[in-house]
Amino acid sequence: MKKNLREINISTEDIPTSWYNILPDLPTPLPPPKGDEQLKLLPEMMILECLKQESSPDRWIEIPDGIRQLYLQAGRPRPLFRALNLEKALGTPARLYYKSEFYSPTGSHKVNTALAQAYYAREQGCERLTTETGAGQWGTALAYATSIVGLKCTVFWVRAVYQWKHSRRNLMQIYGAEVNASPSDKTEVGKLLVKDNPDHPGSLAIAISEGLEDAKNDPKAVYSLGSVLNHVLIHQSIIGLETQLQFEMIDEYPDVMISCLGGGSNFGGFVIPFVGDVLTKGKKIQFIAAQSEAAPNLQGTYRYNFADYAKLTPQLKMYTLGHMFEMPPIRGDGLRYHGCAPIISLLRDEGYIDTVAYPVDEKYVFEKGKLFTQTEGFLPAPESAYSIACAIDEANKCKESGEEKVIAFNVSGHGFMDMVGFRKVLGLE
Ligand SMILES: *Cc1c(COP(=O)(O)O)cnc(C)c1O
16 A cells, blocks of 8 residues: 555655765775876865765765755755656556655755765865866756855856856856856866867866866865765765665565666665665665766776876776767766766676666657656656666566566656757757
8 A cells, every 4th residue: 555655755854864885885895096196186176074985984974964954955855756657658567666856956966965065175164166067967066055055166067068058057157156168268278178179069077177177276175076986976875875764664675776877976876775785685676777878888898097088087997988088969968978986887897787878869768758757747857867768668678578576766857957958859849
């Protein structure tokens, strides 16, 4: 009976008090970052508490009360929904559940780590955070978080996206952030590139280089990264930890877990507490990362590679397409990154993570996003539509086989600021 609940939620008092760090539970130790010169510079450019968490051996990392308050203010906990209407439309015997990260003030799960990072940066006495953004969701999340805790924010935004996402740019500005199209003339790296081509479309790797350089040159500024790194996945584990409690409430447990994957933060945050169950409690779950053929980084090679274009970052052992890899533009722009989080890369190498990549024209994925909107009522972010498409594919497989699998997927954000993408891909007026 309880299993037919449409909305499952924990109370505000039951928000987890610690994040989960999978490092001590990994099947093999995580290969450390490489590069003496770059590693030496990190303490000058990064948030110290985040740097500490990056290699923490502790399984549980306490969430300071100040950050739990910020989570409450941002609307956590977020409900887990049963997709009864979508199940009916598909005629599947599978039970579908989705986590509602779209209920975020700025539209994505990225606020979960933005708030933590802004909080720690302020505690450390910083005045300004610098960052890069691709799709714009991370820049908006950090602009929001810095605004809430009272810091300044400078965003370097991949020019190709900066140019068409006007509303999102304005939202960052309303939060008080300084927003630059990247490559820009604010940094040495940027100047070199715009000199050759003033309309250089930019890339996430270039924008990261600019954010790092800006932070390096200002003692009151630190650089903040929205995905890929261990501490980001730790903060995002709040998604999966809440989901575990919600499944417990209805005595249900997932057989399949799905989310979209760019750098790996929403996928990691959603599944990693459950991967912990698989590694330490003998549970069995299939984990699937939904990607774009424009940047199928989990189908690249597992090796040491830089996280940015100018090689300012240490090298990380990860599944990568190469730090200078050129990717075709897509509307699900948050999925366009050359490498995948080292933790998820290791889990993939050990055989725990499956992946699918959808075609670059995005028609199939956006059609599934539309079906989800028509049945469940929530307009997903283009990236989240990949998660939905993959969940629908798995539900359809259950229809063929008659299996009553429990399929859980994460809807990482809403698409209210991505209407141009929907219009173009679906051919709307
Ligand atoms: C940034 C973003 C992604 C992709 O980044 P990950 O780090 O892989 O999660 C996916 N969905 C939304 C809504 C995003 O903003």
